[in-house]
Structures are given as C-alpha cells and as structure tokens.
Amino acid sequence: MSQPFDDDEYGNGRPGGLVAKQSAGDNAAPLTISEISALLKRTVEDRFGFVRLRGELSGVKRAASGHLYCALKDEKAVIDGVMWRGGAQRLGFRPEDGLEVVVSGKLTTYPGRSKYQIVIETMEIAGEGALLALLEKLRARLAAEGLFAPERKRPLPFLPQVIGVVTSPTGAVIRDILHRLADRFPSHVLVWPVLVQGEGAAQQVADAIRGFSRMRADGPVPRPDLVIVARGGGSIEDLWAFNEEAVVRAVAECAIPVISAVGHETDTTLCDHAADRRAPTPTAAAEIAVPVRAELMATLDELALRKRRCALRPVTLGRERLEARVQRLPKPEAILAAKAQKLDELSERLRRGLQDRAAIAEKRLNAVGRPLPLLRHRAQACGERLARAGLTPPLLTRRWALARDAFAPVARVLPQLDPRLPLQRGYALVKASDGRALTSREQAAREQALVLEFRDGELPVTAGSGDPASTAPTPSPRPPARKPSARPAPRGSGEPKQGDLF
Known part of the structure; x- marks a missing residue:
C-alpha cells in the first residue's frame, strides 16, 4: 500500500495522497480551463491591441459567410489570421497563397484550439515587388486560359455611330475624349459613370462593360458600336482596379469591340491585354475610335474626281483617236471631185440629147401634120352623114321599150323555175x-x-339498204297540170318589125 504525499514547504501536496487537499493558509485556488483561457485572451489583447505584421499568405480561403481565413508565415514561424466580412469586402486585391502582405490588427486567442491569431483589419501588399509578382501570376493564369490570344482580337468598326465610354464622369478623361471626338468626327457618346480606383472600382467597371454588352440594338437606348474603357495615369496601386480578374474577364467576354485606354503610354494593365485594341492615352483612344471627318470628305472628293476621270478617260481617248483618224481621211472635195465632174459631163450630154430628141420629134410632127386637112375634111363629111341618118332620141327609146315588153313574160316565169322555191x-x-x-x-x-x-x-x-321494190313508196297522185294562162300578145307583135338601123 502506497504512502500518501506529505505537504511540502509551499503547501503543495506531494505524491502519496489520493485526494487533493488544500493546506492551511493556501489561497491559490485551482482555475478552470475557461478561466485561464479568458485570462490569456485579456492579457494578449491588452498587450498586443494593435500590431502590424509582414509575412507571406498561406492557406487563403473565403468562407460562405464572407469571412477570410489565412495564415501569415516567414522562415521560422506561422500565425493564423482572420478577416471579417466587412474588411474582406473592402480589399482592393484578391489575396492569394504566396503573396507577401503587410497586415494590421490585434492579437487574440482562440480558446477552442488553444491558439493565438491576429484579427486583420487592413491588408496591403508588401511593396511594389510583391504587387508585380501578384500581377505576373494573374497574367500567366489568364493567358493560359487564352484570354489574351491574338486570334480573339476583333476588328474595330470603321465609323461607329454610338460609342460607349466607361470612366469617371468628373475627371478630365471624359472631357478629353469628348473634345477629341468633336474635333475628328462628332459621334453619339454614352457615358457609364464608374469609380476608377479604390474600393468597389473593379466591380463597377466590370458591371459597366457587361451592361453595355447586354444592351439591345433595338432598345430605347442605342447599343454602342464600340466601348472605350478609360482612366488617367497613376501609380500601379491607382491602376490596380483594371488588373482585377473581374474586369479582365468582362472585357474578354464583351460582345462589343473594346478599346483599353488606361493610364499613359508607359502604363500597362491586364485590361490592355484582354481588349481588342490598346490605346496609349484616352485621347489616343478617341483618335483610334473615329476617323477624321475632313480627311474622309477629302478622300471622297478625290475618289469622286478619280471616278469622273475614269469615266471621261475613254471619251478623251476616243476623241483623240477620232481626231487622228480624221486627219488621215481625204478631203470631201477631193472625194467628190471626180463624181462632180462626171455629173457635169452627164448633165451636158443630157441637155444635148434632149435638144436632139426635140428636134427629131419636131421633124416627125411636121411630116405627120401634112395630111391633117384631109382628115379634117373626112371628119366633116362623116358628121354630115350622121346628121342625115335621123338618129334621134325618140327612135332609140321606142326600140328599148319594145325589147323590155318582150322580156317581161320571161322575167315573170323565171322565179317559178327556182328549184329551192318549193x-x-x-x-x-x-x-x-x-x-x-x-x-x-x-x-x-x-x-x-x-x-x-x-x-x-x-x-x-x-x-337505208333493202329492196327498192319492197320499200318503194306509193306514188302520190300528180296534181292536175295548170293551164297556161292566156297572156295578151305583146304590143305591136302583129305589126311588122322595124329594121335595125345599126
């Protein structure tokens, strides 16, 4: 059987007892786990109420509640960190593993796991080198997805009717763009006002680009033919909103050609790589968007002049060739000279021939005109004989009347002999x-x-067929013959006919 512990000089029980005993005058009562955890929490929070730590992010994850959990480490140690939803939403970048950051907050303990951690209030990238490393990492990841591929670039419209601009409405950028557009080619401009830096800027820019892309062509507000994403120059921190993944993806997915005009010539953002065209400055973006109206009008005038020249060139060449051929043609007088001479000769021959023919006809007429007195005498004799013959009109009318009376009976009988009359x-x-x-x-x-x-x-x-004898009809009795009517003898029939004088 073991011996119980005896109390030492400090009043603690020594091994040997089964039940904890409190010595006389001992005021150190045992603490519970919760009590010691609370004491540690108050001690740590009072001593380290505000600290700034620099380290590399590890194990970054965002919970469904919006809280951000991570760990900060260096070569020899590691500390857990948590950033509540309100602070995580205000971050100007996306925390990733391996990114070196500077955080500020307070240390506290987590009694559930006997760990201490830092409650992060602000998180910043530790220097420009770390920011550039983050930028390069994001660029490589998006390039691997093909968002920056040259074959995805679309040609810009030559003369956009409506231009959408995503920028701050109060900055000098929009005034420079509008002024340049008015100088080159006045166009209809739609401005989508957004923040260009700071908290929420990246989300606003991405929403504006997607908003332009979702507009309908036949809607109340005309859909832009071209979108310009513009911002003035600044540091890499000022331009970081245009390096955000949300903005880059919105530019790459936009259904409208996009010109990126962020910063000055030396500034480059991921938005420039995803856009269809990069402009060194916002003013240059306006120059790229539209041509110069005066130059277009001059070009049109020149083309119209060339068109007229091309249309008139065949006429001019034809005129020159015609003039050259006309010069080689003989004179009309030379062509007609021989014919005119022959015509004069024939005219002279005709005149002489008519004269000769008239002379011959005159001779023949004179020769024929000699027996004319004899003819006149014979005609006069015949006229006298005709007058003595007694050929008077009453004699002719009497003979015609006799012939008419003789023909009248025949004319009356002739219609009765028509076979179609019955x-x-x-x-x-x-x-x-x-x-x-x-x-x-x-x-x-x-x-x-x-x-x-x-x-x-x-x-x-x-x-019909058959025996003619059997089918012969009975002859009908013939009507009695009509007695010829006694017609009076034509007048003068008993008289002797007068002799024909002809």
Whole structure:
C-alpha cells in the first residue's frame, strides 16, 4: 500500500495522497480551463491591441459567410489570421497563397484550439515587388486560359455611330475624349459613370462593360458600336482596379469591340491585354475610335474626281483617236471631185440629147401634120352623114321599150323555175354527198350518205339498204297540170318589125 504525499514547504501536496487537499493558509485556488483561457485572451489583447505584421499568405480561403481565413508565415514561424466580412469586402486585391502582405490588427486567442491569431483589419501588399509578382501570376493564369490570344482580337468598326465610354464622369478623361471626338468626327457618346480606383472600382467597371454588352440594338437606348474603357495615369496601386480578374474577364467576354485606354503610354494593365485594341492615352483612344471627318470628305472628293476621270478617260481617248483618224481621211472635195465632174459631163450630154430628141420629134410632127386637112375634111363629111341618118332620141327609146315588153313574160316565169322555191312550202331537196341533186329512188339507194336540204339548212343522213321494190313508196297522185294562162300578145307583135338601123 502506497504512502500518501506529505505537504511540502509551499503547501503543495506531494505524491502519496489520493485526494487533493488544500493546506492551511493556501489561497491559490485551482482555475478552470475557461478561466485561464479568458485570462490569456485579456492579457494578449491588452498587450498586443494593435500590431502590424509582414509575412507571406498561406492557406487563403473565403468562407460562405464572407469571412477570410489565412495564415501569415516567414522562415521560422506561422500565425493564423482572420478577416471579417466587412474588411474582406473592402480589399482592393484578391489575396492569394504566396503573396507577401503587410497586415494590421490585434492579437487574440482562440480558446477552442488553444491558439493565438491576429484579427486583420487592413491588408496591403508588401511593396511594389510583391504587387508585380501578384500581377505576373494573374497574367500567366489568364493567358493560359487564352484570354489574351491574338486570334480573339476583333476588328474595330470603321465609323461607329454610338460609342460607349466607361470612366469617371468628373475627371478630365471624359472631357478629353469628348473634345477629341468633336474635333475628328462628332459621334453619339454614352457615358457609364464608374469609380476608377479604390474600393468597389473593379466591380463597377466590370458591371459597366457587361451592361453595355447586354444592351439591345433595338432598345430605347442605342447599343454602342464600340466601348472605350478609360482612366488617367497613376501609380500601379491607382491602376490596380483594371488588373482585377473581374474586369479582365468582362472585357474578354464583351460582345462589343473594346478599346483599353488606361493610364499613359508607359502604363500597362491586364485590361490592355484582354481588349481588342490598346490605346496609349484616352485621347489616343478617341483618335483610334473615329476617323477624321475632313480627311474622309477629302478622300471622297478625290475618289469622286478619280471616278469622273475614269469615266471621261475613254471619251478623251476616243476623241483623240477620232481626231487622228480624221486627219488621215481625204478631203470631201477631193472625194467628190471626180463624181462632180462626171455629173457635169452627164448633165451636158443630157441637155444635148434632149435638144436632139426635140428636134427629131419636131421633124416627125411636121411630116405627120401634112395630111391633117384631109382628115379634117373626112371628119366633116362623116358628121354630115350622121346628121342625115335621123338618129334621134325618140327612135332609140321606142326600140328599148319594145325589147323590155318582150322580156317581161320571161322575167315573170323565171322565179317559178327556182328549184329551192318549193323548200319554203315544206319540201326538201335530196342531194348526194358531193352536192349532186338526186331525182330518183335508185340514185338515192346507191349513195352511202345523203344530204337533205330544207328551208332553214341542210341535214346529213345515211341511206337505208333493202329492196327498192319492197320499200318503194306509193306514188302520190300528180296534181292536175295548170293551164297556161292566156297572156295578151305583146304590143305591136302583129305589126311588122322595124329594121335595125345599126
């Protein structure tokens, strides 16, 4: 059986006892874990209420609540750190592992794990070298994704009607751009006001670029044909908003061609690499965006002049060739001289021929005109004989009347002999197919087709077959012959006819 501990000179129990005993006059009561943790927390926070630490970030992660957790380390030690959501949202850069930063805050303990940590209030990049290292790291990562590839660059519109500008509305940049556009080619400008540095600047710039890209072409506000992202010069910290990943991705994803005009000629940002065109200054961006109107008008005038010259050149060449050929042609007088001479000769020959022919005709007329008195005498004798013959008008009219009276009976009988006159009374005329009139049944039986002509037209029929004797119709009784009417003898028929004087 073991021996109990005896109390030492300090009043502590020595090994040997099973139950903790408090010695007389001992006022050091045992502390709980929570009490000692609270004492440590107050001691650390009172002693290190505000510190600035420099170290390399490690294990950076952002919780769903928005809080930022990380660790700061150097070559020999490491300390945990936490940055609450409000401070994390105000950061001007994206914390990453391996980035050297300078943080400020207060030290505290975390009783749940018996650790001490720093509550970070501000975080800054430790020097320009660290900032450039972060920038290069981000550039390499985005370049590996192809955001800076040359084949992604789009051509800028030659003459944009609407230009969108993402910049601060109160700075000198927008005034320089508007003034330059007015000098070169006045255009419609839409300004999307944003912060260009400080807290929230990167998000505003990214939202503005995406806002221009989402505008509809037929909307109430016209969609820009070109977007200019502009900012004046400054340090790398001032221009850091345009190195943010959100801005770079917004520029790369924009559906509208983008010109990046951030800083001066020596300033370069990741936004310049992602844009379709980089301008050294905002003023240069306005010059790149639009051409010079006066130069365009001069070019148009020159092209119009060249067009007129090209149109008139064939005419001028044709005129020159025509003049050259006209000079080689002989004179019209030389061409017509031989013909004119021949015409004069023929005219003279015609004149002489007409004169000769007139002379010959005159001679013949004189030769023929000699028996004219004899002809005149014979004509006079014939006229006298005609007058003695007694050929008077009454004699001629009497002879015509006699001939008319003799023809009158024939004219009255002639209509009665018309074969088509009985058709008006209901009879029909039987004809062969060739138009011959058929007068007997035998003739009709030999024909294959007959034509019956009635008063109002013809009717083709087919002749029937059979014995003519059996099918012969009973002859109808012939009407009694009409007695010829006694016509009076023509007047003068009993008289002797007068002799014909002709």
